[in-house]
Amino acid sequence: MTASDIRNRAQQHLYPHFTAGQVWNDKNLPIIVKGEGSYLFDESGERYLDGLAGLFCANIGHGRQDIPKAAYEQMSELAYWTNWGSAHPAAVEAATRIANLAPGDLDVTFFVNSGSEAVESAIKFARQYHRSQGQPERTKIIARNMAYHGTTLGALAVTGIPAYKEPFGNLMPGVFHVPNTLGETIPEGGSAADLPSVQAIRQVIEEQGGHTIAALFAEPVQNSRGALVPPAGYWQELRKICDEHGILLVADEVITGFGRLGEWFGSIKFDVVPDMITFAKGSTSGYAPLGGVIIRKPLADGMLASPQAGIFTHGATWGGHPVSTAVAVANLDALKEENITGNVRSLEPYFQNGLNQLVDAHSSIREYRGAGFFYAIELMGDRNTGRELTEEESKHLLTQVMPKAMREVNLITRPDNRGATMLVLSPPLVADQDVLDDLLGKVDHVMSAADQYLRTNVQSLAGV
Numbered sequence: 001m002t003a004s005d006i007r008n009r010a011q012q013h014l015y016p017h018f019t020a021g022q023v024w025n026d027k028n029l030p031i032i033v034k035g036e037g038s039y040l041f042d043e044s045g046e047r048y049l050d051g052l053a054g055l056f057c058a059n060i061g062h063g064r065q066d067i068p069k070a071a072y073e074q075m076s077e078l079a080y081w082t083n084w085g086s087a088h089p090a091a092v093e094a095a096t097r098i099a100n101l102a103p104g105d106l107d108v109t110f111f112v113n114s115g116s117e118a119v120e121s122a123i124k125f126a127r128q129y130h131r132s133q134g135q136p137e138r139t140k141i142i143a144r145n146m147a148y149h150g151t152t153l154g155a156l157a158v159t160g161i162p163a164y165k166e167p168f169g170n171l172m173p174g175v176f177h178v179p180n181t182l183g184e185t186i187p188e189g190g191s192a193a194d195l196p197s198v199q200a201i202r203q204v205i206e207e208q209g210g211h212t213i214a215a216l217f218a219e220p221v222q223n224s225r226g227a228l229v230p231p232a233g234y235w236q237e238l239r240k241i242c243d244e245h246g247i248l249l250v251a252d253e254v255i256t257g258f259g260r261l262g263e264w265f266g267s268i269k270f271d272v273v274p275d276m277i278t279f280a281k282g283s284t285s286g287y288a289p290l291g292g293v294i295i296r297k298p299l300a301d302g303m304l305a306s307p308q309a310g311i312f313t314h315g316a317t318w319g320g321h322p323v324s325t326a327v328a329v330a331n332l333d334a335l336k337e338e339n340i341t342g343n344v345r346s347l348e349p350y351f352q353n354g355l356n357q358l359v360d361a362h363s364s365i366r367e368y369r370g371a372g373f374f375y376a377i378e379l380m381g382d383r384n385t386g387r388e389l390t391e392e393e394s395k396h397l398l399t400q401v402m403p404k405a406m407r408e409v410n411l412i413t414r415p416d417n418r419g420a421t422m423l424v425l426s427p428p429l430v431a432d433q434d435v436l437d438d439l440l441g442k443v444d445h446v447m448s449a450a451d452q453y454l455r456t457n458v459q460s461l462a463g464v
Contacts, residue, residue: 035050056255059282060331061428067334070326071326083319088320119150146180146225215276269372355375366380382454399415
Protein backbone atom coordinates (compact mmCIF):
# COMPACT_ATOMS: atom_id res chain seq x y z
CA MET A 1 0.00 0.00 0.00
CA THR A 2 1.44 3.38 -1.00
CA ALA A 3 1.60 6.45 1.22
CA SER A 4 -0.98 8.19 -0.95
CA ASP A 5 -3.34 5.23 -0.45
CA ILE A 6 -2.97 5.49 3.34
CA ARG A 7 -3.43 9.26 3.23
CA ASN A 8 -6.54 9.02 1.07
CA ARG A 9 -8.08 6.37 3.30
CA ALA A 10 -7.27 8.44 6.41
CA GLN A 11 -9.01 11.43 4.90
CA GLN A 12 -11.99 9.29 3.90
CA HIS A 13 -12.45 7.18 7.01
CA LEU A 14 -10.40 8.42 10.00
CA TYR A 15 -11.79 11.36 11.99
CA PRO A 16 -9.10 13.61 13.46
CA HIS A 17 -8.56 14.90 16.99
CA PHE A 18 -8.11 18.67 17.48
CA THR A 19 -7.22 19.12 13.78
CA ALA A 20 -8.72 21.67 11.41
CA GLY A 21 -10.34 20.30 8.27
CA GLN A 22 -7.99 22.09 5.90
CA VAL A 23 -4.99 20.59 7.72
CA TRP A 24 -6.44 17.08 7.74
CA ASN A 25 -7.36 17.22 4.07
CA ASP A 26 -4.00 18.59 2.92
CA LYS A 27 -2.41 16.53 0.15
CA ASN A 28 0.79 16.38 2.23
CA LEU A 29 -0.80 15.10 5.45
CA PRO A 30 2.10 13.35 7.26
CA ILE A 31 1.98 9.58 7.60
CA ILE A 32 4.29 8.51 10.44
CA VAL A 33 5.30 4.85 10.22
CA LYS A 34 8.22 4.29 12.60
CA GLY A 35 9.98 5.64 15.68
CA GLU A 36 13.48 5.27 17.10
CA GLY A 37 14.58 6.99 20.30
CA SER A 38 13.80 10.70 19.92
CA TYR A 39 13.05 10.49 16.19
CA LEU A 40 10.15 9.54 13.92
CA PHE A 41 10.08 8.45 10.28
CA ASP A 42 7.43 9.02 7.64
CA GLU A 43 6.42 6.76 4.78
CA SER A 44 9.20 8.08 2.52
CA GLY A 45 11.94 7.51 5.12
CA GLU A 46 12.29 11.16 6.15
CA ARG A 47 13.46 11.51 9.76
CA TYR A 48 11.81 13.99 12.15
CA LEU A 49 12.81 15.07 15.63
CA ASP A 50 9.95 14.45 18.05
CA GLY A 51 10.04 17.69 20.01
CA LEU A 52 6.82 16.96 21.87
CA ALA A 53 7.44 13.33 22.92
CA GLY A 54 4.38 12.33 20.92
CA LEU A 55 2.05 14.35 23.11
CA PHE A 56 4.13 14.48 26.31
CA CYS A 57 3.98 10.66 26.24
CA ALA A 58 7.14 9.06 24.85
CA ASN A 59 9.29 9.47 27.97
CA ILE A 60 11.36 6.31 27.37
CA GLY A 61 11.58 7.00 23.63
CA HIS A 62 10.27 5.31 20.51
CA GLY A 63 11.03 1.91 19.01
CA ARG A 64 12.07 -0.12 22.04
CA GLN A 65 11.73 -3.91 22.01
CA ASP A 66 11.59 -4.66 25.75
CA ILE A 67 8.25 -2.97 26.28
CA PRO A 68 6.47 -4.60 23.30
CA LYS A 69 7.91 -7.93 24.51
CA ALA A 70 6.24 -7.42 27.89
CA ALA A 71 2.95 -6.67 26.12
CA TYR A 72 3.23 -9.79 23.96
CA GLU A 73 4.02 -12.03 26.92
CA GLN A 74 1.11 -10.66 28.92
CA MET A 75 -1.28 -10.92 25.98
CA SER A 76 -0.23 -14.52 25.44
CA GLU A 77 -0.91 -15.41 29.07
CA LEU A 78 -3.90 -13.28 30.04
CA ALA A 79 -5.08 -10.81 27.42
CA TYR A 80 -8.03 -9.42 29.37
CA TRP A 81 -9.45 -9.34 32.85
CA THR A 82 -11.00 -6.75 35.14
CA ASN A 83 -10.53 -5.38 38.63
CA TRP A 84 -14.22 -5.86 39.35
CA GLY A 85 -14.47 -8.33 42.21
CA SER A 86 -11.07 -9.85 41.47
CA ALA A 87 -7.52 -8.84 40.62
CA HIS A 88 -4.79 -9.92 38.25
CA PRO A 89 -0.99 -9.80 38.69
CA ALA A 90 -0.19 -7.14 36.06
CA ALA A 91 -2.44 -4.48 37.62
CA VAL A 92 -1.29 -5.39 41.13
CA GLU A 93 2.35 -5.08 40.12
CA ALA A 94 1.80 -1.76 38.34
CA ALA A 95 -0.10 -0.34 41.32
CA THR A 96 2.66 -1.50 43.68
CA ARG A 97 5.39 0.10 41.56
CA ILE A 98 3.46 3.37 41.41
CA ALA A 99 2.88 3.35 45.19
CA ASN A 100 6.63 2.95 45.70
CA LEU A 101 7.31 6.01 43.51
CA ALA A 102 4.56 8.36 44.67
CA PRO A 103 5.10 10.73 47.61
CA GLY A 104 3.77 10.23 51.12
CA ASP A 105 0.88 7.85 51.64
CA LEU A 106 -0.34 8.01 48.05
CA ASP A 107 -0.44 4.23 47.99
CA VAL A 108 -3.60 3.20 46.09
CA THR A 109 -4.14 3.44 42.33
CA PHE A 110 -7.46 3.41 40.47
CA PHE A 111 -6.68 2.61 36.83
CA VAL A 112 -8.47 4.03 33.80
CA ASN A 113 -7.38 4.61 30.20
CA SER A 114 -6.55 8.29 29.69
CA GLY A 115 -5.85 11.59 31.38
CA SER A 116 -9.39 12.87 30.87
CA GLU A 117 -10.76 9.73 32.50
CA ALA A 118 -8.29 10.13 35.35
CA VAL A 119 -9.54 13.65 36.06
CA GLU A 120 -13.15 12.50 35.68
CA SER A 121 -12.44 9.75 38.22
CA ALA A 122 -10.83 12.18 40.67
CA ILE A 123 -13.87 14.47 40.48
CA LYS A 124 -16.18 11.55 41.19
CA PHE A 125 -14.00 10.21 43.99
CA ALA A 126 -13.85 13.63 45.67
CA ARG A 127 -17.61 14.04 45.57
CA GLN A 128 -18.41 10.51 46.71
CA TYR A 129 -15.72 10.52 49.38
CA HIS A 130 -17.17 13.61 51.05
CA ARG A 131 -20.65 12.13 50.78
CA SER A 132 -19.42 8.93 52.40
CA GLN A 133 -18.08 10.98 55.29
CA GLY A 134 -21.40 12.71 55.90
CA GLN A 135 -20.69 15.88 53.90
CA PRO A 136 -22.83 15.60 50.75
CA GLU A 137 -22.84 19.38 50.35
CA ARG A 138 -19.18 19.27 49.22
CA THR A 139 -19.63 19.20 45.45
CA LYS A 140 -17.84 22.33 44.17
CA ILE A 141 -14.46 22.40 42.46
CA ILE A 142 -11.76 25.09 42.27
CA ALA A 143 -9.37 25.10 39.30
CA ARG A 144 -7.19 27.62 37.49
CA ASN A 145 -7.71 29.85 34.48
CA MET A 146 -6.41 28.45 31.19
CA ALA A 147 -5.62 25.06 32.77
CA TYR A 148 -6.32 21.99 30.64
CA HIS A 149 -7.72 19.01 32.55
CA GLY A 150 -9.33 16.94 29.80
CA THR A 151 -12.19 16.69 27.33
CA THR A 152 -14.85 14.46 28.91
CA LEU A 153 -17.68 16.64 30.18
CA GLY A 154 -16.75 16.66 33.87
CA ALA A 155 -13.05 17.16 33.16
CA LEU A 156 -13.94 19.79 30.55
CA ALA A 157 -15.90 21.70 33.18
CA VAL A 158 -12.76 21.78 35.33
CA THR A 159 -10.69 22.85 32.31
CA GLY A 160 -10.20 26.62 32.31
CA ILE A 161 -9.96 27.25 28.54
CA PRO A 162 -13.17 28.95 27.35
CA ALA A 163 -12.69 28.10 23.66
CA TYR A 164 -12.65 24.37 24.44
CA LYS A 165 -15.87 24.58 26.43
CA GLU A 166 -17.98 26.94 24.32
CA PRO A 167 -19.12 24.42 21.67
CA PHE A 168 -20.80 22.22 24.27
CA GLY A 169 -23.08 24.59 26.15
CA ASN A 170 -23.71 24.30 29.87
CA LEU A 171 -21.34 21.91 31.65
CA MET A 172 -21.12 20.63 35.23
CA PRO A 173 -22.09 23.48 37.59
CA GLY A 174 -20.18 24.50 40.67
CA VAL A 175 -16.71 24.88 39.16
CA PHE A 176 -14.84 28.08 40.00
CA HIS A 177 -11.72 29.24 38.17
CA VAL A 178 -9.05 31.40 39.78
CA PRO A 179 -5.96 33.12 38.32
CA ASN A 180 -2.94 30.99 37.51
CA THR A 181 0.59 32.01 38.53
CA LEU A 182 1.65 33.66 35.25
CA GLY A 183 3.99 36.55 36.00
CA GLU A 184 3.60 36.26 39.75
CA THR A 185 6.51 36.83 42.13
CA ILE A 186 6.57 36.84 45.89
CA PRO A 187 6.68 40.43 47.16
CA GLU A 188 9.75 41.53 49.09
CA GLY A 189 9.33 40.55 52.71
CA GLY A 190 6.25 38.50 51.87
CA SER A 191 5.45 34.87 51.19
CA ALA A 192 3.47 32.73 48.78
CA ALA A 193 0.41 33.48 50.89
CA ASP A 194 0.52 37.02 49.46
CA LEU A 195 0.32 35.92 45.83
CA PRO A 196 -2.83 37.19 44.06
CA SER A 197 -3.54 33.66 42.80
CA VAL A 198 -3.52 32.31 46.35
CA GLN A 199 -5.63 35.17 47.65
CA ALA A 200 -8.15 34.48 44.89
CA ILE A 201 -8.55 30.89 46.12
CA ARG A 202 -9.25 32.12 49.62
CA GLN A 203 -11.79 34.58 48.25
CA VAL A 204 -13.71 31.84 46.41
CA ILE A 205 -13.73 29.72 49.57
CA GLU A 206 -14.98 32.66 51.63
CA GLU A 207 -17.74 33.45 49.12
CA GLN A 208 -18.87 29.85 48.55
CA GLY A 209 -18.18 28.45 52.00
CA GLY A 210 -15.35 26.02 52.59
CA HIS A 211 -17.85 23.35 53.62
CA THR A 212 -19.18 23.25 50.03
CA ILE A 213 -15.84 22.73 48.24
CA ALA A 214 -14.93 19.15 47.32
CA ALA A 215 -11.53 19.58 45.66
CA LEU A 216 -8.93 21.93 44.25
CA PHE A 217 -7.25 20.89 40.96
CA ALA A 218 -3.86 22.18 39.78
CA GLU A 219 -0.93 21.01 37.67
CA PRO A 220 2.54 21.22 39.25
CA VAL A 221 3.63 23.06 36.09
CA GLN A 222 0.61 24.30 34.14
CA ASN A 223 0.79 23.36 30.48
CA SER A 224 -1.81 25.58 28.82
CA ARG A 225 -0.69 29.23 28.83
CA GLY A 226 2.88 28.07 28.58
CA ALA A 227 4.67 25.87 31.14
CA LEU A 228 3.89 27.97 34.21
CA VAL A 229 6.31 27.17 37.05
CA PRO A 230 4.82 28.29 40.38
CA PRO A 231 6.69 30.57 42.80
CA ALA A 232 8.40 28.95 45.80
CA GLY A 233 5.92 28.00 48.50
CA TYR A 234 2.88 28.11 46.24
CA TRP A 235 2.08 24.41 46.62
CA GLN A 236 2.59 24.60 50.38
CA GLU A 237 -0.07 27.32 50.47
CA LEU A 238 -2.45 25.15 48.46
CA ARG A 239 -1.88 22.29 50.90
CA LYS A 240 -2.42 24.63 53.87
CA ILE A 241 -5.66 26.05 52.48
CA CYS A 242 -7.06 22.62 51.69
CA ASP A 243 -6.17 21.31 55.15
CA GLU A 244 -7.82 24.31 56.79
CA HIS A 245 -11.11 23.70 55.00
CA GLY A 246 -11.20 19.92 54.50
CA ILE A 247 -10.79 20.24 50.73
CA LEU A 248 -9.08 17.50 48.72
CA LEU A 249 -5.96 18.69 46.87
CA VAL A 250 -5.58 17.10 43.43
CA ALA A 251 -2.32 17.37 41.49
CA ASP A 252 -3.00 16.80 37.80
CA GLU A 253 0.23 15.11 36.69
CA VAL A 254 -0.90 13.74 33.34
CA ILE A 255 2.06 15.62 31.83
CA THR A 256 4.44 16.10 34.75
CA GLY A 257 4.31 12.53 36.08
CA PHE A 258 7.00 9.89 35.49
CA GLY A 259 10.06 12.05 35.01
CA ARG A 260 9.16 15.05 32.87
CA LEU A 261 10.42 17.51 35.53
CA GLY A 262 13.34 15.38 36.68
CA GLU A 263 11.44 13.68 39.53
CA TRP A 264 9.02 10.78 39.41
CA PHE A 265 6.24 13.26 40.08
CA GLY A 266 6.05 17.02 39.96
CA SER A 267 4.60 16.89 43.48
CA ILE A 268 7.96 15.57 44.67
CA LYS A 269 9.77 18.44 42.92
CA PHE A 270 7.57 20.96 44.71
CA ASP A 271 7.68 19.06 48.03
CA VAL A 272 3.97 18.48 48.56
CA VAL A 273 1.79 15.45 49.22
CA PRO A 274 -1.57 16.01 47.50
CA ASP A 275 -4.61 13.91 48.28
CA MET A 276 -4.78 12.57 44.74
CA ILE A 277 -2.51 12.52 41.70
CA THR A 278 -3.97 12.02 38.24
CA PHE A 279 -1.66 10.47 35.65
CA ALA A 280 -1.58 8.96 32.16
CA LYS A 281 0.86 9.61 29.28
CA GLY A 282 4.31 8.85 30.75
CA SER A 283 3.08 5.87 32.79
CA THR A 284 3.48 3.71 29.68
CA SER A 285 5.50 6.14 27.55
CA GLY A 286 2.66 5.84 25.07
CA TYR A 287 3.23 2.14 24.35
CA ALA A 288 -0.31 1.38 25.53
CA PRO A 289 -3.27 3.45 26.77
CA LEU A 290 -3.29 3.86 30.56
CA GLY A 291 -4.28 6.49 33.10
CA GLY A 292 -5.26 6.56 36.71
CA VAL A 293 -5.70 8.27 40.03
CA ILE A 294 -3.29 7.70 42.90
CA ILE A 295 -5.16 8.17 46.17
CA ARG A 296 -3.92 8.62 49.74
CA LYS A 297 -4.58 5.32 51.45
CA PRO A 298 -6.59 6.73 54.40
CA LEU A 299 -8.99 8.31 51.90
CA ALA A 300 -9.29 5.18 49.78
CA ASP A 301 -9.84 3.03 52.85
CA GLY A 302 -12.29 5.56 54.28
CA MET A 303 -14.51 5.27 51.23
CA LEU A 304 -14.63 1.46 51.32
CA ALA A 305 -15.16 1.37 55.08
CA SER A 306 -17.96 3.93 55.11
CA PRO A 307 -21.48 2.66 55.89
CA GLN A 308 -22.77 5.37 53.50
CA ALA A 309 -20.65 4.08 50.61
CA GLY A 310 -18.61 0.92 50.95
CA ILE A 311 -17.92 1.06 47.23
CA PHE A 312 -16.55 3.58 44.74
CA THR A 313 -19.47 3.71 42.31
CA HIS A 314 -17.30 4.03 39.24
CA GLY A 315 -15.48 1.75 36.83
CA ALA A 316 -14.53 1.02 33.24
CA THR A 317 -14.27 -2.11 31.14
CA TRP A 318 -10.63 -1.44 30.28
CA GLY A 319 -9.53 -0.02 33.65
CA GLY A 320 -6.34 -1.78 34.76
CA HIS A 321 -6.18 -3.79 31.54
CA PRO A 322 -3.58 -6.59 31.86
CA VAL A 323 -1.63 -5.60 28.75
CA SER A 324 -1.55 -1.89 29.56
CA THR A 325 -0.48 -2.46 33.16
CA ALA A 326 2.17 -4.98 32.07
CA VAL A 327 3.47 -2.30 29.70
CA ALA A 328 3.50 0.18 32.58
CA VAL A 329 5.63 -2.16 34.68
CA ALA A 330 8.14 -2.64 31.84
CA ASN A 331 8.21 1.10 31.19
CA LEU A 332 8.74 1.99 34.85
CA ASP A 333 11.50 -0.60 35.08
CA ALA A 334 13.25 0.92 32.06
CA LEU A 335 12.87 4.48 33.34
CA LYS A 336 14.37 3.44 36.68
CA GLU A 337 17.17 1.20 35.37
CA GLU A 338 18.30 3.86 32.90
CA ASN A 339 18.09 6.65 35.48
CA ILE A 340 15.89 8.77 33.25
CA THR A 341 15.03 11.21 36.03
CA GLY A 342 18.75 11.71 36.58
CA ASN A 343 19.21 12.33 32.85
CA VAL A 344 16.60 15.09 32.95
CA ARG A 345 18.10 16.69 36.05
CA SER A 346 21.65 16.58 34.70
CA LEU A 347 20.70 18.07 31.32
CA GLU A 348 18.21 20.67 32.59
CA PRO A 349 20.91 23.39 32.96
CA TYR A 350 22.24 22.61 29.47
CA PHE A 351 18.74 22.79 27.98
CA GLN A 352 18.03 26.08 29.75
CA ASN A 353 21.37 27.57 28.70
CA GLY A 354 20.49 26.78 25.08
CA LEU A 355 17.10 28.41 25.53
CA ASN A 356 18.78 31.48 27.03
CA GLN A 357 20.92 31.74 23.92
CA LEU A 358 17.81 31.53 21.73
CA VAL A 359 16.22 34.38 23.66
CA ASP A 360 19.34 36.52 23.20
CA ALA A 361 19.43 35.78 19.48
CA HIS A 362 15.79 36.40 18.58
CA SER A 363 13.81 39.59 19.17
CA SER A 364 10.56 37.72 18.51
CA ILE A 365 10.95 35.77 21.80
CA ARG A 366 9.41 37.39 24.87
CA GLU A 367 10.64 34.68 27.24
CA TYR A 368 10.64 30.95 27.85
CA ARG A 369 9.19 29.18 30.89
CA GLY A 370 9.38 25.67 32.23
CA ALA A 371 11.51 23.08 34.01
CA GLY A 372 13.12 19.71 33.36
CA PHE A 373 12.30 18.66 29.78
CA PHE A 374 9.15 20.81 29.54
CA TYR A 375 9.22 24.38 28.14
CA ALA A 376 7.18 26.96 26.28
CA ILE A 377 8.67 29.79 24.23
CA GLU A 378 6.36 32.81 24.12
CA LEU A 379 6.57 35.18 21.15
CA MET A 380 5.94 38.91 20.78
CA GLY A 381 6.27 41.49 18.01
CA ASP A 382 9.66 42.84 19.07
CA ARG A 383 11.21 42.40 22.50
CA ASN A 384 13.62 45.29 21.93
CA THR A 385 10.85 47.84 21.34
CA GLY A 386 8.15 46.18 23.46
CA ARG A 387 5.85 45.78 20.46
CA GLU A 388 3.13 43.17 20.90
CA LEU A 389 1.88 40.87 18.17
CA THR A 390 -1.19 41.87 16.23
CA GLU A 391 -3.99 39.34 15.97
CA GLU A 392 -3.16 38.82 12.30
CA GLU A 393 0.55 38.29 13.06
CA SER A 394 -0.24 35.75 15.75
CA LYS A 395 -2.52 33.77 13.45
CA HIS A 396 0.00 33.84 10.62
CA LEU A 397 2.84 32.71 12.89
CA LEU A 398 0.81 29.84 14.31
CA THR A 399 -0.72 28.57 11.09
CA GLN A 400 1.86 29.46 8.44
CA VAL A 401 5.29 30.70 9.52
CA MET A 402 6.17 28.28 12.32
CA PRO A 403 4.63 25.16 10.73
CA LYS A 404 6.47 25.87 7.45
CA ALA A 405 9.79 26.44 9.24
CA MET A 406 9.27 23.24 11.25
CA ARG A 407 8.71 21.26 8.05
CA GLU A 408 11.89 22.73 6.56
CA VAL A 409 14.01 21.24 9.38
CA ASN A 410 11.86 18.14 10.09
CA LEU A 411 10.80 19.21 13.57
CA ILE A 412 7.57 17.98 15.10
CA THR A 413 6.27 20.01 18.01
CA ARG A 414 3.36 22.27 18.91
CA PRO A 415 2.69 25.91 18.03
CA ASP A 416 0.25 26.84 20.81
CA ASN A 417 -2.32 29.65 20.82
CA ARG A 418 -3.83 29.09 24.27
CA GLY A 419 -3.55 32.55 25.81
CA ALA A 420 -0.49 33.65 23.82
CA THR A 421 1.56 32.76 20.74
CA MET A 422 3.93 30.00 21.83
CA LEU A 423 6.06 27.04 20.78
CA VAL A 424 6.08 24.05 23.16
CA LEU A 425 9.19 21.88 23.68
CA SER A 426 8.90 18.53 25.44
CA PRO A 427 11.35 15.97 24.02
CA PRO A 428 11.56 12.31 25.06
CA LEU A 429 13.32 11.95 28.39
CA VAL A 430 15.98 9.72 26.82
CA ALA A 431 17.24 12.69 24.79
CA ASP A 432 20.97 13.25 25.26
CA GLN A 433 23.05 16.37 24.65
CA ASP A 434 23.25 15.68 20.92
CA VAL A 435 19.47 15.44 20.63
CA LEU A 436 19.04 18.65 22.61
CA ASP A 437 21.55 20.37 20.31
CA ASP A 438 19.54 19.16 17.33
CA LEU A 439 16.30 20.38 18.92
CA LEU A 440 17.74 23.79 19.81
CA GLY A 441 19.19 24.18 16.33
CA LYS A 442 15.85 23.42 14.72
CA VAL A 443 14.06 25.83 17.06
CA ASP A 444 16.65 28.47 16.15
CA HIS A 445 15.57 28.04 12.52
CA VAL A 446 11.90 28.41 13.47
CA MET A 447 12.57 31.55 15.50
CA SER A 448 14.66 33.02 12.67
CA ALA A 449 11.65 32.56 10.40
CA ALA A 450 9.47 34.31 12.97
CA ASP A 451 11.95 37.20 13.22
CA GLN A 452 12.09 37.58 9.45
CA TYR A 453 8.31 37.50 9.03
CA LEU A 454 7.78 40.11 11.74
CA ARG A 455 10.49 42.44 10.39
CA THR A 456 9.07 42.17 6.87
CA ASN A 457 5.53 42.74 8.10
CA VAL A 458 6.47 45.87 10.06
CA GLN A 459 8.36 47.26 7.07
CA SER A 460 5.39 46.55 4.84
CA LEU A 461 3.02 48.33 7.20
CA ALA A 462 5.39 51.29 7.36
CA GLY A 463 5.63 51.43 3.57
CA VAL A 464 9.37 50.78 3.56
